[in-house]
Amino acid sequence: MPTYLTLLRYTEQGISTVESSPDRLESHKDLVADLGGEFKDFYLTMGQYDGIAIAAFPDDETAAEYALILGKAGNVRTETLRAFSDDEFESIVTDLS
Structure with a gap:
């Protein structure tokens, strides 16, 4: 299955309820599985992005469906x-040669 890195930035809504992020991460893992994917890892980051989620779909x-569902929730x-x-x-x- 192809691997995808999803760069995440908190919205105003998401940062105002940041203490709920661990629960949202668990829901995120369930969403990946429900879509037939495999959750690989998550990192909280510093800099331009607040987090990186790694999953295979x-x-x-x-x-794309996964990204739209996350965006629709309004937290990132x-x-x-x-x-x-x-x-x-x-x-x-190798195929370039």
Whole structure:
């Protein structure tokens, strides 16, 4: 399954209820599973983004649905990146020759 990194930024609503974030993270894990994905990891970050969620989904459409559901809840804004493993990267680069 393809891996996706979702960069998260708290909205005003999300930061005003930040103490609920651990519960929201558990709901987030359930959402990933409900969409047929696999939750891999989460990191609280410092800088431009407040967190990074790493998950695998069956396809881009499912990853997009996930991002829309998170955004609709109103606690975070998302930016999702398709991530390639080192093996996938090697295969891509090898195909260039």
